[in-house]
Amino acid sequence: MASVILTESIEVELGASEPWPSHAQLFEPLEGQITLSDLAHCTSVEAFLHMCHLPFVIDRRRNVHHMSPSGVVPFLKCGAFVISELEPIVGFTRTKGHNLTEAMSPKEEADIRAYMALIENILGNAELYISWLEKSVFYEYTSPRYQSVFPWPLNYALMWLKRRQVYNCLYSLGWAKKSTEEVVEEVAEACQALSEKLAKMEYFSGESPTELDALAYGHLHAILTTTLPDNRIATEVRKHSNLVEFVNQVQEKYFL
Amino acid sequence: MGSVHAKVPEPAQKETLTVKVNEVPVTVERVYIDGLARTKNDAVVPDVKHILAAKKFEEVVIRSLEAKAKLEALGAFKSIGILIDTSKGPEAAGNGVEVTFTVEELRHVGGGIHTLIGNNEGSVAFGLRMPNLMGRGEKLVGEYTYGSRKTQGFQLVFVKPFLRAPGARFSAGISKGEGEFPWSGYRELGRGVNAELSFQSILGMQHKVKWEGVWRELSCLTNATSFAVREQAGHSLKSSLHHSVGWDTRDNSILPNNGFVLRLNKELAGMGLGGDVNFVKGDIELQLNKSLLFGTVVQGTLTAGIMHNLSKIIGPRISDRYFLGGPLTLRGFEMRGAGPNSDGDSLGSTSFCAGGLHLYMPLPFRPGKGGFGDMFRTHLFVNGGVPGPLFIGGNRQENLDHLLDQLRWAYGAGVVLCLGNIARLELNYCVPVTFKTTDQVVKGFQCGIGLTFL
Numbered sequence: 001m002a003s004v005i006l007t008e009s010i011e012v013e014l015g016a017s018e019p020w021p022s023h024a025q026l027f028e029p030l031e032g033q034i035t036l037s038d039l040a041h042c043t044s045v046e047a048f049l050h051m052c053h054l055p056f057v058i059d060r061r062r063n064v065h066h067m068s069p070s071g072v073v074p075f076l077k078c079g080a081f082v083i084s085e086l087e088p089i090v091g092f093t094r095t096k097g098h099n100l101t102e103a104m105s106p107k108e109e110a111d112i113r114a115y116m117a118l119i120e121n122i123l124g125n126a127e128l129y130i131s132w133l134e135k136s137v138f139y140e141y142t143s144p145r146y147q148s149v150f151p152w153p154l155n156y157a158l159m160w161l162k163r164r165q166v167y168n169c170l171y172s173l174g175w176a177k178k179s180t181e182e183v184v185e186e187v188a189e190a191c192q193a194l195s196e197k198l199a200k201m202e203y204f205s206g207e208s209p210t211e212l213d214a215l216a217y218g219h220l221h222a223i224l225t226t227t228l229p230d231n232r233i234a235t236e237v238r239k240h241s242n243l244v245e246f247v248n249q250v251q252e253k254y255f256l
Numbered sequence: 257m258g259s260v261h262a263k264v265p266e267p268a269q270k271e272t273l274t275v276k277v278n279e280v281p282v283t284v285e286r287v288y289i290d291g292l293a294r295t296k297n298d299a300v301v302p303d304v305k306h307i308l309a310a311k312k313f314e315e316v317v318i319r320s321l322e323a324k325a326k327l328e329a330l331g332a333f334k335s336i337g338i339l340i341d342t343s344k345g346p347e348a349a350g351n352g353v354e355v356t357f358t359v360e361e362l363r364h365v366g367g368g369i370h371t372l373i374g375n376n377e378g379s380v381a382f383g384l385r386m387p388n389l390m391g392r393g394e395k396l397v398g399e400y401t402y403g404s405r406k407t408q409g410f411q412l413v414f415v416k417p418f419l420r421a422p423g424a425r426f427s428a429g430i431s432k433g434e435g436e437f438p439w440s441g442y443r444e445l446g447r448g449v450n451a452e453l454s455f456q457s458i459l460g461m462q463h464k465v466k467w468e469g470v471w472r473e474l475s476c477l478t479n480a481t482s483f484a485v486r487e488q489a490g491h492s493l494k495s496s497l498h499h500s501v502g503w504d505t506r507d508n509s510i511l512p513n514n515g516f517v518l519r520l521n522k523e524l525a526g527m528g529l530g531g532d533v534n535f536v537k538g539d540i541e542l543q544l545n546k547s548l549l550f551g552t553v554v555q556g557t558l559t560a561g562i563m564h565n566l567s568k569i570i571g572p573r574i575s576d577r578y579f580l581g582g583p584l585t586l587r588g589f590e591m592r593g594a595g596p597n598s599d600g601d602s603l604g605s606t607s608f609c610a611g612g613l614h615l616y617m618p619l620p621f622r623p624g625k626g627g628f629g630d631m632f633r634t635h636l637f638v639n640g641g642v643p644g645p646l647f648i649g650g651n652r653q654e655n656l657d658h659l660l661d662q663l664r665w666a667y668g669a670g671v672v673l674c675l676g677n678i679a680r681l682e683l684n685y686c687v688p689v690t691f692k693t694t695d696q697v698v699k700g701f702q703c704g705i706g707l708t709f710l
Contacts, residue, residue: 063490069479077483151532154471154493 018079020096024056025077027064033149035142036226037127042074044086044218050254051209052098062149090211100210112205112212115197119212122190123219125175126233129183132166133176136229180230188236195240202249209250217250278314285343285352291359295332296391299419303327307355316340320355327359330419331395332388334360362387372401373679373705379403393417409433423456439592439696441481441601442488444575445473459503466498469531472575482599488574494533496525506545510674511616511633512555513547525576527566534566535576553616553633557710559585560609562646577604580643580664581696583704586610587639588666588686593696595643610641612710616672631674635684639710640665664691668702681705 026049028034028042049056056076061067068075068084075084076092083092093099101109131142146162147155170176175183194204194216203209204216220243223234237243262273287304303326310316320338327336336359343352367384383399393416400410413429428451436443448470455463472492476485499522506515519541526534539561547553565572579602580586581593592602616633623629644662647655670684682704688697 061487063487066475066490067486069476082479082483082486150491151493151530154491154532157471158491 018096020054020093020098021079022055024054024079025059026056026074027059027061027067027077028074029064030060030062030149033062033145035145036131036222036228037124038073039226040124040127040219040222041072041086042218043221044215045074045076045089047217047250047254048086048090048100048211048214049093051100051214052093054093054098086211086215100208101205103208104205104210108205112210115194115204116212116215118190118193119215119219122186123223125170125173126183126187126190127219127223128166128170129175129178130180130228130230130233132163133170134180134230138163140229141226180232184232184236187233188239191236191240191243195243198242198246200242203246213246213250217247220247221251277317278312280313280351281311282313282316282351282353283349284308284310284316284355285349286354288354288356289359290356291361293361294391295330295359295361295388299330299332299392300327302420303330304355304357313353316353316355320357324357327357330388330393330417332361332393334362336360373675373707374403377403377405377407378705379407389414393419405436407433407435418455421455423454423462425454427452436477437592438477439590439602440574440579440604441477441485442474442574443477445475447471457501460505462502462504464498464500464502467496467529468498469493469495474573474575480599482601484598484603485574485601492533492573492575493531494525494576495529495531496523496533497529498523506543508677510677510680511553511631511672512543512545513553514545516542516544518542532567532570533573533576535563535572536566537561537563537576539578551618555614555616556611557614558609558611559710560607560646562607565606572606574604577606578608578643579604580608580610580641583682583684583702584706584708585710586641586643586664586666587612587637587668587682587684587702587704588688588698589664589691590696590698593698594641594664594691595695597694605643605645607646608641608643609646610639610643610710612637612639619671633672633674634669635672635682636667636669637684638665638667640690664695665689666691666697675705679705679707680709682709 026042026045029038034042046058064073064075065071069082070084072085075082076089078092081092083089101112104112130137132138143159147159150158167176178186198204201207203213205212220237223237224244224247226234228234260275260277262275284307287307289300289304292300304323307316307319307323310319317340320340324336324338327333336357339356339358341354341356343349343354365384365386367382369380369382372379372381379401380403381399381401383397385398386396388394389396394414396412396414398410398412400408402408409432411429411431411433413427415425415427418424418426428449430447430449432445432447434443434445448468450466450468452464452466454465457463470493472494474489474492476489500519502517502519504515504517506512506517509517521537521539521541523535523537525531525536527536539559541557541559543555543557545553545555561578563572563576563578579592580595581589581602582591586594592604595608596603596605615636617636618625619629619632619634640663642659642662643664644658646659648658666686666688668684668686670682673681675681684702684704685700686698686702688699691697
């Protein structure tokens, strides 16, 4: 096992000597296939790369979940390197010399880590719960989207397998047994905490954006722009005008 | 079979009585089949019926043995005994005989552990079978196999032979298997269901029509798998119709001396049959054998295949493409070693052709002649092939140049061993002559074990 980690770190070190290629590709699911949780993750990575001013191209495939080395979307192909999920991508861009938290003190960096964990654990799990375990949303939104890329009768088999997998994952985190009201309450508390952290500032850490802003933008934007049969989570986010302002402002600056 | 000599034990004079069995007239009065339990009458009676028409004793014996062979082919009996006796009783004719078949049926369930040889791998199989399920030779076979290439799978097959048509049978089954393909960097799990009908037509040609539905899941073997293979990861559902016809006139399928075999296979996937894999595929295999003086045999082989992808959304998948290279196809190259390649992972292509010329000779000085030594042959060969796409558009000259450019070939010599009349083991010393830098060649000894060789 130790040798595997060593090889990876050597690979990353070698990769650091190459500049960012002009044709980096970010692989994401098809637009008709993508569901809430994946949308949040994809948008986070896109925002982060825009904030670092790193060029990339979005490549949409129907089998991205299987292509990804960790099974999670999106993943980045940079030359010979294939990296998935935001945290590893942040680490990878750091080796290339792009570091959004360079000027921060260790305490501020720890703060950023903590809030990122809050967003992933609360908003991330809430998104999974709402899309896969809340019946109205599952049958009307998630299920048709997930099944759209598979032929009959494979679509049913794979949908149920995925649902069971998500359920088991949420069960081990203690989320599967919550009711939707409890989930919405957790989201409300998380939004309260984020709103207080942001206050009147432009970004969560002050004047310049960090990966925390990218992650927050990804999740909040996905929640606000996706119309679900059960929209209670979006309503909770909208209660905080500074969060909505933040989302609009990042979208204007980096996506349009 | 001409005459039988019977010794009459007389101490004073020794008289031998000669009976010409092909001249003794008999009337077959009855044929009994003793010991039938679940086997149905109509499954066995037609096999023995023609004994009743025998007119001479010799015919009775020969026909009885033929009937025994047919009963054995039913696969329902553990043992079959024949008793031919004169008829007894008041209404018996003077030259009447009765034939009695004493059969012992196989038990309802049987099982066992045995080893299998596949193409370049060996496996152990745990099987369970239920022979003669409904009395007419049907059987249900279940098997779990574990192979040396970490392939594992199970299958459950129901077979029904059509007794009145030789070589005809229907089978249906489900299967699940997982295999690793390290030469291409992926692992594939397949779950399938199939139904197949085989029958014979004129000139002894064997046909097989099969429908197959397979759910395939492809995943990368390691993180180092090339991107071209990584793009193929995921689920696919193939629903396809196969037809193959084979014409085999060889005297032996493993070490033939004379004859030829021609096989044509066609496959249509998708296009209304369901699933998301759409293509049409065809391949041909030809092998000609001619024996020369002193036990040498010269053999020429040719195989080619072409696949046309019919899907507008997805290109030809790696699981359906053709690969060339390995001890069973192109000797002198690693398994899947000749052809398009990305970072060491073989990608395969949509068409190929390959051929070989072989010279087989018995071992020098013929050790173990008449026994063990007959299973060995020495082997000289030259084989070559074009693994890439055969047609690249353009005019005839451009295509020909492309074919010559993509040609790989090798020659060598070795020893061939026939294993139990089912499989073949080869050990060759190969010298690859023409190849590309991306190919994986074997210059030296190469060993292969399998059922079908080019």
